[in-house]
Amino acid sequence: MKSLKYLFFLLFLLFLECSKEPTESESIISDYKLVFDYLKSDYGYRDELFKDQSLDAIYKKYLPRIEKTPTKIELAKILLTIEHQELQDPHVYFSGTEKPKDLLFDDEIEFYVKPRADLFDPKLEAINIIKKDDFYTYGTVKTNPEIGYLYIRSFNRKTGGDSALGIPKGIDAVENYLKDLKDKGVKKMIVDIRSGAGGSSYVPLWVAKRFANKKAVYMIAEYDTVDGFKEEKWYVEPEGKEGFRKGKIALLTNGNTCSGGEMFVLAMLQRDNLVHMGSETEGCAGNIVDRDLANGWNLRMTNGKTKKADGSPYWKVGLKPEFIVKNTSNEGEDKVIKKAIQELRK
Amino acid sequence: MKKIIFLLGIAGQIAFGQDTIKRHTISLGGGLLNTSKKDRVYSLLKKQGELKGLDLRYQYENKKNIINTRIHIFQGILNTPTNTINKVKPEGGGLFIKYLREIDLKIPKIKIYGGGQMAVRADLWFPAGNVFRYGWDLNAGLDISGRVCYFLSPKLYFCFDTDLHLLGILWRPHKNGQQLSTEKLQLEKGTLATATENGYLSTPINNSFYWSNRLMVHFNMTPFLGFFVASQIDYLHVSPPTVKEGSALFTNIGISFMF
Numbered sequence: 001m002k003s004l005k006y007l008f009f010l011l012f013l014l015f016l017e018c019s020k021e022p023t024e025s026e027s028i029i030s031d032y033k034l035v036f037d038y039l040k041s042d043y044g045y046r047d048e049l050f051k052d053q054s055l056d057a058i059y060k061k062y063l064p065r066i067e068k069t070p071t072k073i074e075l076a077k078i079l080l081t082i083e084h085q086e087l088q089d090p091h092v093y094f095s096g097t098e099k100p101k102d103l104l105f106d107d108e109i110e111f112y113v114k115p116r117a118d119l120f121d122p123k124l125e126a127i128n129i130i131k132k133d134d135f136y137t138y139g140t141v142k143t144n145p146e147i148g149y150l151y152i153r154s155f156n157r158k159t160g161g162d163s164a165l166g167i168p169k170g171i172d173a174v175e176n177y178l179k180d181l182k183d184k185g186v187k188k189m190i191v192d193i194r195s196g197a198g199g200s201s202y203v204p205l206w207v208a209k210r211f212a213n214k215k216a217v218y219m220i221a222e223y224d225t226v227d228g229f230k231e232e233k234w235y236v237e238p239e240g241k242e243g244f245r246k247g248k249i250a251l252l253t254n255g256n257t258c259s260g261g262e263m264f265v266l267a268m269l270q271r272d273n274l275v276h277m278g279s280e281t282e283g284c285a286g287n288i289v290d291r292d293l294a295n296g297w298n299l300r301m302t303n304g305k306t307k308k309a310d311g312s313p314y315w316k317v318g319l320k321p322e323f324i325v326k327n328t329s330n331e332g333e334d335k336v337i338k339k340a341i342q343e344l345r346k
Numbered sequence: 347m348k349k350i351i352f353l354l355g356i357a358g359q360i361a362f363g364q365d366t367i368k369r370h371t372i373s374l375g376g377g378l379l380n381t382s383k384k385d386r387v388y389s390l391l392k393k394q395g396e397l398k399g400l401d402l403r404y405q406y407e408n409k410k411n412i413i414n415t416r417i418h419i420f421q422g423i424l425n426t427p428t429n430t431i432n433k434v435k436p437e438g439g440g441l442f443i444k445y446l447r448e449i450d451l452k453i454p455k456i457k458i459y460g461g462g463q464m465a466v467r468a469d470l471w472f473p474a475g476n477v478f479r480y481g482w483d484l485n486a487g488l489d490i491s492g493r494v495c496y497f498l499s500p501k502l503y504f505c506f507d508t509d510l511h512l513l514g515i516l517w518r519p520h521k522n523g524q525q526l527s528t529e530k531l532q533l534e535k536g537t538l539a540t541a542t543e544n545g546y547l548s549t550p551i552n553n554s555f556y557w558s559n560r561l562m563v564h565f566n567m568t569p570f571l572g573f574f575v576a577s578q579i580d581y582l583h584v585s586p587p588t589v590k591e592g593s594a595l596f597t598n599i600g601i602s603f604m605f
Contacts, residue, residue, distance in 0.1 A: 042522040292432035
């Protein structure tokens, strides 16, 4: 009977051991490993080399550091290092109401985050603005009223779901603005996407279709499946009650142009009689998905790949304009718009 | 018209045998689903919490046969215990139409039934916040079912039901959730088309294990009104394209109208 009691006591202890909650240190190390579990299985570019090293090599590189100092701040510093200095993929970052950056001071964050020098919003002194709404600003060039201007500030931010119901309204607005410009005698256009417009893959295509003058492949997407990546071609073609399909277009981009904005650029580049100017886009290829960590942080990353119509990549390198023009400060005139006007006057 | 009704009556008699016990029961129950599930499409972390659930049942019973129709819905919030920010909103339920026939073993106070049911199950996970993430499992198919009832007295009885999925179709998202094609499909053909884009033949052997067990205590307060307490545990393990597994314990109380 006594031996039975000891046996039950041992079993009780064993059960206690099995059901023990992880300590904070264990949880932090576990979250570090979880980031790489997600990256190694779900990240669309997981097989690429980052500065000549694999994801596994990066994981092993920082593991001793987090094991030595398993604190939330140290994890924040390591993950920001991986985000900004190792992977350098603009589509891989920590998002949400709490993220690693929230634990650091501004001067610490600057150590990791080094923004490009050309990320200035358009300056519209040269434009006679007719209307500005949540998504677009449009008008005509003051010195050349036959040149219209359309700035895309934002696409419909949500993907799919009930936001799809709002898309026809957004596209109606574009069509109405294009009609208004044509009624005012506009023969050429500046289409400006030097903004963070993105968050959707289909809305940019809808807008581009209002400018398209032929059907063409504009993007090749690779979807991650359990059987490997599968390729699909995306097409742009003319669509819509109203459009701007004949006159010359100057398409403006800079380092703010990213993700859905780049998909818009890819679609627009299939149009005849178009010139691309400004500076190269950010290189945010692929579609994104979110994953959560146990500590409340949210990892956002690409879960598929996208390439240009000819199959070449734009991931991390961006789309390079035909004419490179950059604004170097917030002061003075907008050099890119000025160059666009010069080009369209020819 | 009279001839059609007469023929239907005859068909019913043939199907269910000559009987003198016909009983209709409508039950309504509500309670909490203590849920613990992990969907690899959505996250590597298990999601836990209590959802609110509702059950509406209609049962037709005669001497040997039972037809039971159940509509079940649930919703609420789940999250990883250590992560209070990234929450998931499951919404779903099921439609079940069950046929049982008594297996006459002549055991006093005990009735045993065997049969099956058509089952449609749905569990959709939405993000509670602005994140790009969805997950779901939808299944339509056939289960094998069993029931054992023990009649303690004319007023009080216990019933245990078990249902095991046998064959059907399973729909799941892409490997890691949102794809570029998902939004396009949703816009062009709607949410249902998106949810049913990836279908798989489902059996418990290759990819879909759904098993439900329910224990109910029923008390007849009057010949027409009853009260019940029930506890149902649902297990699931589905694998394509990646694993979703876990359980939900539905503890509910309700009332029955019998006529």
